[in-house]
Structure formats: C-alpha cells, structure tokens
Amino acid sequence: MNNRIEALNINSLVDVKEGRIVPSIYTDPQIYELELERVFGRTWLFLCHESQIPKSGDFFNTYMGEDPIIVTRQKDGSIKALLNQCRHRSMRVSYADCGNTRAFTCPYHGWSYGIDGTVKDIPLENLAYPHGACKEKWGLLEVNRVESYKGLIFGCWDDETPDLIDYMGDIAWYLDGVLDRREGGSEIVGGVQKWVIDCNWKFAAEQFASDQYHTLVSHASAVQVLGGKQGDNSTNQLGQAQTARPIWETAKDNIQFGQNGHGSGFFFTEKPDANFWVDGEVANYFRETYEEARSRLGDVRALRLAGHNNMFPTMSWLNGTATLRVWHPRGPNKTEVWAFCITDKAASDEVKEAFERSATRAFGPAGFAEADDGENWIEIQKVLRGHKARQNKLIVEMGLGNEKCRDDGIPGITNHIFSETAARGMYRYWADLLIHEKWTDVLKASAQYEKELIK
Numbered sequence: 324m325n326n327r328i329e330a331l332n333i334n335s336l337v338d339v340k341e342g343r344i345v346p347s348i349y350t351d352p353q354i355y356e357l358e359l360e361r362v363f364g365r366t367w368l369f370l371c372h373e374s375q376i377p378k379s380g381d382f383f384n385t386y387m388g389e390d391p392i393i394v395t396r397q398k399d400g401s402i403k404a405l406l407n408q409c410r411h412r413s414m415r416v417s418y419a420d421c422g423n424t425r426a427f428t429c430p431y432h433g434w435s436y437g438i439d440g441t442v443k444d445i446p447l448e449n450l451a452y453p454h455g456a457c458k459e460k461w462g463l464l465e466v467n468r469v470e471s472y473k474g475l476i477f478g479c480w481d482d483e484t485p486d487l488i489d490y491m492g493d494i495a496w497y498l499d500g501v502l503d504r505r506e507g508g509s510e511i512v513g514g515v516q517k518w519v520i521d522c523n524w525k526f527a528a529e530q531f532a533s534d535q536y537h538t539l540v541s542h543a544s545a546v547q548v549l550g551g552k553q554g555d556n557s558t559n560q561l562g563q564a565q566t567a568r569p570i571w572e573t574a575k576d577n578i579q580f581g582q583n584g585h586g587s588g589f590f591f592t593e594k595p596d597a598n599f600w601v602d603g604e605v606a607n608y609f610r611e612t613y614e615e616a617r618s619r620l621g622d623v624r625a626l627r628l629a630g631h632n633n634m635f636p637t638m639s640w641l642n643g644t645a646t647l648r649v650w651h652p653r654g655p656n657k658t659e660v661w662a663f664c665i666t667d668k669a670a671s672d673e674v675k676e677a678f679e680r681s682a683t684r685a686f687g688p689a690g691f692a693e694a695d696d697g698e699n700w701i702e703i704q705k706v707l708r709g710h711k712a713r714q715n716k717l718i719v720e721m722g723l724g725n726e727k728c729r730d731d732g733i734p735g736i737t738n739h740i741f742s743e744t745a746a747r748g749m750y751r752y753w754a755d756l757l758i759h760e761k762w763t764d765v766l767k768a769s770a771q772y773e774k775e776l777i778k
C-alpha cells in the first residue's frame with residue numbers, strides 16, 4: 324500500500340464487524356479522489372442501453388465517474404466507448420445528449436474524429452505540423468473494455484477487472500427480473516431525466532442496495548394516499564383496488580441480498596400487481612404478462628415487482644416502477660442523477676407511455692417518492708458539515724450476524740429485508756477497492772469477508 328492510501332487509513336473508516344461507518348467517507352475530498360481512481364477507474368459502469376444506439380453512427384453521451392464518455396455504434400454493429408476529450412487541448416468533441424453522426428468535430432480548433440475515435444482531419448495540417456501530425460496516435464482515448472448484458476452496455480477502464488458476468492455475480496439473477504420478463508428483452512423508453520442533488524453518491528447507491536426500512540417512514544404520506552386499508556374495497560387515488568396495500572403487510576416473506584458490493588431487497592408477493600407505486604395501466608400490464616414472465620423467470624421473480632437494487636457502484640433500479648438510474652459522482656458533496664425508464668420491448672406503445680408516466684410520477688425529478696428520498700440524503704450531507712457531527716459514526720448494524728444462504732434457489736448472501744447486510748457488504752467492498760491495488764487482492768479480501776459472514 325502506498326503512503327497516500329496508508330495515511331487515509333481506510334480500514335478504520337468501515338467497521339463491518341461492529342456495523343459502524345466514519346462520516347468522512349461521504350465528505351473527504353481525498354477519499355473522493357481515490358474513489359475516482361480505484362472505484363470508477365476499475366469497476367464495470369453502466370453506459371447506456373443498446374436500444375438507445377441501434378444504428379451505425381448512433382451515439383450516446385454519458386460519464387464514467389467524472390470522465391465524459393461517448394458510446395458509439397460502429398459500422399460493423401459493434402460498440403465503442405470513447406473519452407469525450409479532444410487530444411489537442413482537452414475540449415469535449417461531442418455535446419448533444421445523443422444522435423447520429425459521421426464525425427465528432429472539436430469546436431475549439433476543429434480537429435475531427437470518426438465514430439471509431441480515429442483522427443480524420445486537422446485544419447491546416449501541413450502548415451501547423453510541418454514535421455507531420457501523429458494522427459494515428461492522436462485518436463480519442465478508447466475505454467479498454469465494453470461488454471453488454473442483455474441489452475445493458477457497460478464500460479471498464481481496467482484490464483484486470485473480472486469479466487462483466489463474473490463482476491456481476493448473483494446480482495445478474497435479480498437484474499434478469501427486469502431485463503428478461505418477455506421475449507425480446509428490454510428497452511429504454513423516452514429520454515433521460517437528469518438532475519443534481521447535493522449529496523454524496525454513496526447515500527443513493529446504498530439506499531437502493533439496502534434500505535427498505537426508510538419506506539415506512541420517509542414515504543409514509545405516499546403510502547397513506549396510495550395504499551388502501553385491509554378490508555376496504557374502495558379504490559385509491561390511482562383507481563387501484565385495495566389489493567394495493569403496502570407490500571410489507573401482504574407479503575409472505577422477504578429478502579435482502581448483499582454480495583460483491585451489490586445489493587437487492589424484495590418481498591415475496593402472491594399477486595402480479597402488488598406494487599402500489601404503479602398506476603392502473605401498468606398494474607394491468609403486469610397481470611396480463613404474468614404467465615409469460617413466470618415461464619421465463621419462475622414464480623419468485625415473475626412476482627417480484629417491488630424490488631430495490633444497486634449494482635455496485637452506481638447503477639440502481641426498481642422493479643415494477645421501471646426506473647433505472649445512474650448516480651454520477653460530482654465531487655464528495657454532489658451527485659448527478661440520470662433516470663431512465665426501462666420496459667419490456669414487447670410492450671405496446673400505449674403501455675410504454677404508461678410506464679413512462681408512472682416512473683416519472685413516482686421517481687422523476689419531482690416524483691413523489693424521489694423527493695422524499697433526495698431530501699434525506701441532502702439533509703445528512705448538510706449535517707455532516709458540522710465538526711461535532713463528523714465525530715459520530717453512522718450505525719449500520721441492523722441484522723448483523725443473521726446472514727445466511729438460502730436453500731430455495733435464491734442466490735447469494737441474504738438476510739431479512741429490514742437489515743443492513745447489503746450496506747455493510749457495499750462499504751466493505753468499497754474499502755477493499757480503495758485499499759488494494761491489485762484485483763486479486765480485492766477478490767481475496769471480499770471472499771474472506773463473505774466466508775466469515777456465513778460460518
């Protein structure tokens with residue numbers, strides 16, 4: 324370990340045996356710098372969906388950490404991810420959110436690049452570089468690895484990182500519940516909603532991995548409005564029958580999964596329309612397509628419509644509500660949220676529109692549930708500006724010691740949904756990435772942690 328990392332003493336910040344977190348992990352600029360290098364510089368990061376760049380020349384602009392990235396569909400149908408940084412003097416060469424093009428031309432001095440990132444044209448080339456321009460060396464930097472998983476495209480800068488499918492591990496089983504419900508898979512509908520919140524990215528990622536607990540209180544008003552009472556046969560404000568009662572009252576069992584930094588939580592429901600966040604048209608669609616989903620995914624996942632999930636570090640989604648989002652870090656105290664609406668490709672246009680409206684109403688920038696969540700994270704970030712407040716460790720010991728592996732086909736390390744197994748796992752994995760330079764050591768440490776958890 325080099326001196327810089329030793330000085331930060333990362334191990335002392337995350338105590339998963341006691342379930343304590345030192346607040347500086349959310350506020351310290353030096354830790355943030357190390358995250359950009361060792362987390363965002365080495366993990367598989369979600370870029371976009373294949374449905375967003377179907378044709379040759381299509382591109383989509385995104386970020387890996389704070390690095391701007393252009394994802395482009397090549398002439399041969401393959402996909403490249405390029406650093407959106409002119410090699411001359413670092414301007415961005417592409418500004419539209421997405422589109423179709425034959426070239427990316429830098430607005431500063433006009434260097435022009437093909438969709439594969441190679442330099443095509445340098446203005447006044449012979450005059451400006453009389454000894455020859457090194458065009459073959461001055462192409463846009465290409466992201467080392469790009470892989471797709473059932474339509475989702477991921478990029479990774481590090482050749483040592485495990486292959487995408489190994490990196491995902493058991494979270495892929497949970498993700499299939501969104502990507503694989505119907506023949507044809509999934510697609511992104513509409514544009515991307517983007518907004519900035521004043522909090523560290525880990526609050527958002529951790530909550531989607533691990534925190535069902537907040538729903539009862541933070542979303543209490545939404546639950547009151549949307550959830551009916553037992554035995555009440557009237558409809559709620561969205562026209563849903565009283566079956567739309569809070570899921571924790573009706574579920575027969577529940578689960579939290581946490582492994583390799585990833586996390587998920589869901590309830591075992593008995594009805595395909597049990598998620599009371601969604602409106603009537605979307606609930607109908609889940610009823611109508613239940614048998615197809617069941618034949619592809621089995622009972623548990625076909626009914627798993629209210630799950631919360633995070634694939635480490637920053638890709639989160641909610642089953643049923645159709646929101647998939649990325650928490651782009653913007654310094655230790657800021658996060659740019661990008662929310663996509665993901666649906667089954669085989670759904671009708673009307674249903675896709677209904678999904679978009681439903682996702683926006685609950686989890687758009689002004690969504691009734693989104694506002695509840697963001698408020699909490701922003702407020703914590705404000706509190707942690709205080710000197711005294713920063714001395715107090717956060718308590719993440721819920722369900723500590725009750726982890727187990729199930730024998731009913733549901734994979735990975737699990738606990739009761741109202742636990743913090745996934746949060747502890749996420750912070751442990753995060754710390755291991757920051758501490759260890761080599762992936763072999765990260766994986767060794769992670770395996771050791773999980774071995775001790777399931778004795």
Ligand code: FES
Nearest residue numbers: 409411412429432
């Ligand atoms: S910075 Fe792009 S051409 Fe000069």
Ligand SMILES: [Fe+2]
Nearest residue numbers: 537538692696
């Ligand atoms: Fe929430």
